[in-house]
Amino acid sequence: MRCGGPDITGIITATATPSTTCTRRATRGSGTRTSAAPQWDKTDYEAVPDLSAYPELVFLNKYEHIPTVLLIALCAWIDGWTGLVVGFCWSTVATWHGTFMINSLAHVHGNQRYVTGDDSRNNWWLALITLGEGWHNNHHAYQRSTRQGFRWYEIDITYYVLKAMSWGRLVWDLGAPPPEVVRNERPVGKAVLEKVARQLAETFNVEQLVADARRAQGAAQQQFADMRHQAEDRLAEMKHHAEDRLAEMKHQAEDRLSEARHHAEERVAHVRAQVQQAMAGVSWPHFPTRDEMRAKAAAMLPASPSLDAIAARAHELLAERVAQRLAVVR
Numbered sequence: 001m002r003c004g005g006p007d008i009t010g011i012i013t014a015t016a017t018p019s020t021t022c023t024r025r026a027t028r029g030s031g032t033r034t035s036a037a038p039q040w041d042k043t044d045y046e047a048v049p050d051l052s053a054y055p056e057l058v059f060l061n062k063y064e065h066i067p068t069v070l071l072i073a074l075c076a077w078i079d080g081w082t083g084l085v086v087g088f089c090w091s092t093v094a095t096w097h098g099t100f101m102i103n104s105l106a107h108v109h110g111n112q113r114y115v116t117g118d119d120s121r122n123n124w125w126l127a128l129i130t131l132g133e134g135w136h137n138n139h140h141a142y143q144r145s146t147r148q149g150f151r152w153y154e155i156d157i158t159y160y161v162l163k164a165m166s167w168g169r170l171v172w173d174l175g176a177p178p179p180e181v182v183r184n185e186r187p188v189g190k191a192v193l194e195k196v197a198r199q200l201a202e203t204f205n206v207e208q209l210v211a212d213a214r215r216a217q218g219a220a221q222q223q224f225a226d227m228r229h230q231a232e233d234r235l236a237e238m239k240h241h242a243e244d245r246l247a248e249m250k251h252q253a254e255d256r257l258s259e260a261r262h263h264a265e266e267r268v269a270h271v272r273a274q275v276q277q278a279m280a281g282v283s284w285p286h287f288p289t290r291d292e293m294r295a296k297a298a299a300m301l302p303a304s305p306s307l308d309a310i311a312a313r314a315h316e317l318l319a320e321r322v323a324q325r326l327a328v329v330r
Helices: 055-062 065-102 124-129 136-141 157-167 190-201 206-249 254-280 290-300 307-328
Strands: none
Touching (some): 190 307, 206 307
16 A cells, blocks of 8 residues: 655655555655764665655655755745745754754653653644644554544644545545544553553662661561570470479379470460561561552553553562562672
């Protein structure tokens, strides 16, 4: 399936993705490169078979400066130096900055509707000046969608233009977000869940939890050591007393021996009760519960059907990190 179209005022370009759904992510601006990194100078057509399937897109990719040169000539022909400076230079710089702001301001200012594992946000005024790109959190939530304004009130001029072009069969197969995605009812994927759970676990002070655990461990070990010595002394005393009693009672009836055994069992039960009481008195450190994790996730993240799963995984990750630190620091 094919999805393509002409450049709209140097800003809108529709290309094909490997999923064969129409998108406008691949090409922007006047067609010039903004990165001088040599690894991007040659296109790997095997990685983008949809691109190599259409000669006109391969031609534009190979001779990317032709549209730029033609636009420069057109601006100069229309209004001379003024047309060149304002029509080309100013507009190109404005387009660049509008594009750059999506990966900067749209990760700082705005609101998040979806859990995406990053700080992408929807920003209405960036959407206006970039013709729809400001609905950045929507885009991160479902990148196969051509339409970035998922709701009717989210203005997406680029999508409107592409939709109009589809009526003339200039482009087709425009991708749209499924209803469950728009309603935020789809659970996040495993990769996003793992990433967000790690971010949530990292908000807790692992070093403080480890220090508290080690202090409690040391106090408990000292108490148990003292109790063990006391128990050993009492058991030795009981053993000696039982041996003396047994020596005296060899000639006595079996009921006296049973009485001595019962007395010894009572003393052992008494020692066990003291151990349990001492354990109950140990001040164990507080470790965040799953409910506390869930509450913090709800405060940090947008509403999502995956919050319980994120909190549960974050609880596991935090426990693993504390256990690893306790195993290392001895």
